[in-house]
Amino acid sequence: MVKYQPSLDRVFSALADPTRRAILTCLVAGPRTVGELAEPFEISPSGFSKHLRVLERAGLLRQHKRGRERFCEVLVEPLEEAVTWLERHREIWNSSLDAFAEYAEQLQIKRNPKRKK
Template identity: 45%
Template sequence: MVNQQTPLDSVFHALADPTRRAVISRLLKGAAPVKRLAEPFAMGLPAFLKHLTVLETSGLIRSEKRGRVRTCHINEDRLAAAESWLSQQRAIWQGRTDRLAAFVESQIPEEKNP
């Protein structure tokens, strides 16, 4: 079952790379053409396009071509799905750490006043 990825798996795979996270951060400000997205990165356009392919495959971005210009847009629904999962995990772990803190505090003997 190694080849069976859930949509959330592909999102986190896409977000695992700093270049792709930077692209997502830029697209959160608004749509941008590929050429402008690639400018800040010290890599050739073919390498950068591979990053965009990963982002598109994960569903985090979509692109449209008008004439010779390919413009990328963020898919906020897919990003919200990842954020929702992270929020659920945060709530679970906060509950666990709160219970652990309560347990530890219950094990500390109270100081008696003289």
């Protein structure tokens, strides 16, 4: 039976949107205020807040208040979990694709024995 990981699902769902990926990229250099973060995006404040909430629910972003300003910072642990999942599945798929390529080559040789290498 397949074991589902809801937290991983939320991470990939959040990363599926180019605006949210761009927000995370902006945070690579360190925490920024919501205002600084929103500035380059041509989105309504409520739309931008929605993107931040999705990233927060996925565990990719944390907001905290300092005085009158809200700061955002990226959280790398969920990204590391996603990378680990992708790496593990890449190995599985590479192995499967290699086996499929070998099988296809053997079929080709059986169908056309004169083309043997």
